[in-house]
Amino acid sequence: MPELPEVETTRLGISPYIEHQRVVQMVLRQRNLRWPISANLESGLIGQIIRKVSRRGKYLLLTTDVGTLIIHLGMSGSLRVLSDSIATTPPGKHDHVDILFDNAQLLRFTDPRRFGCMLWQTDPITEHPLLCDLGPEPLELSFDAEYLHGRSRGRSAPVKAFIMDSQVVVGVGNIYANEALFKAGIAPRRAAGRIAISRYATLVSCIQEVLSNAIAVGGTTLRDFTNSNGEPGYFKQSLQVYGRGGMPCVQCQHMLTEVRLGQRTTVYCSYCQK
DNA sequence: ATTCTACCCTGCAAGC
DNA sequence: TGCTTGCAGGGTAGAA
Numbered sequence: 001m002p003e004l005p006e007v008e009t010t011r012l013g014i015s016p017y018i019e020h021q022r023v024v025q026m027v028l029r030q031r032n033l034r035w036p037i038s039a040n041l042e043s044g045l046i047g048q049i050i051r052k053v054s055r056r057g058k059y060l061l062l063t064t065d066v067g068t069l070i071i072h073l074g075m076s077g078s079l080r081v082l083s084d085s086i087a088t089t090p091p092g093k094h095d096h097v098d099i100l101f102d103n104a105q106l107l108r109f110t111d112p113r114r115f116g117c118m119l120w121q122t123d124p125i126t127e128h129p130l131l132c133d134l135g136p137e138p139l140e141l142s143f144d145a146e147y148l149h150g151r152s153r154g155r156s157a158p159v160k161a162f163i164m165d166s167q168v169v170v171g172v173g174n175i176y177a178n179e180a181l182f183k184a185g186i187a188p189r190r191a192a193g194r195i196a197i198s199r200y201a202t203l204v205s206c207i208q209e210v211l212s213n214a215i216a217v218g219g220t221t222l223r224d225f226t227n228s229n230g231e232p233g234y235f236k237q238s239l240q241v242y243g244r245g246g247m248p249c250v251q252c253q254h255m256l257t258e259v260r261l262g263q264r265t266t267v268y269c270s271y272c273q274k
Numbered sequence: 275a276t277t278c279t280a281c282c283c284t285g286c287a288a289g290c
Numbered sequence: 291t292g293c294t295t296g297c298a299g300g301g302t303a304g305a306a
Contacts, residue, residue, distance in 0.1 A: 034282070075283095076285085111283095112285065114283055114284080154275095155276075262277090262278075263279080263280090
């Protein structure tokens with residue numbers, strides 16, 4: 001669920017309800033996420049006002065005057081705002097954290113696989129080890145062909161692994177890596193260091209196009225965000241290769257190839273992608 | 275320095 | 291029906 005567009009959709013969905021609101025109560029039912037939730041989270045966060053909800057890559061940042069709550073949704077995490085109180089909305093099995101605000105809104109963190117994390121950081125956020133080495137945002141101007149081409153020189157890793165490396169660029173997950181490479185006509189196994197700058201220009205546009213289209217579509221769920229079940233559905237129909245291994249290519253009708261590349265399912269068209 | 279592998283955890287679908 | 295196996299949108303640590 002949480003690729004960059006989903007995280008951005010989550011940010012847009014929760015911020016109207018929790019920005020400028022004060023945290024009055026927290027319930028932590030499961031502290032063992034990707035990393036344990038630190039013991040000082042409650043004492044640090046309760047009583048603080050959320051000044052801003054922002055995003056860096058796939059990390060959500062809830063900024064207060066004294067520290068920042070860093071949230072990552074991992075592979076199965078989600079955040080929902082409930083208008084009911086904790087008492088009237090009984091937690092499910094994987095509802096690990098509740099944050100209650102003084103406007104009576106409840107932010108609930110759910111994560112069946114517990115690959116997500118929730119970290120309390122009082123030092124400047126740019127110094128956090130998880131954030132300090134991140135590459136540029138894919139939708140910002142610093143992410144361009146010159147940059148990608150420069151970073152890729154001398155690298156023999158497959159271009160798909162290269163663009164999924166968060167130190168190179170953030171937010172490109174498995175689905176969008178597959179889709180962007182298809183759109184750009186680049187074979188996922190091609191060595192990153194052996195791709196010309198003109199092809200990187202195409203790839204940059206394709207990554208941006210795929211991500212912004214998905215954000216735009218994700219935005220339609222915002223209307224019912226508080227009631228949302230988190231069903232994806234909408235951009236599923238616009239996927240051209242992901243989940244379509246063995247099916248015909250939408251461009252040339254040849255059968256799409258499915259392989260494992262770096263432990264992740266990779267689908268591509270061997271005729272359209274070189 | 276870069277690249278590859280194993281692993282964190284649970285749920286689900288497919289195959290036997 | 292029930293069990294086993296493999297796979298899932300994330301990322302890190304440590305080995306090669």
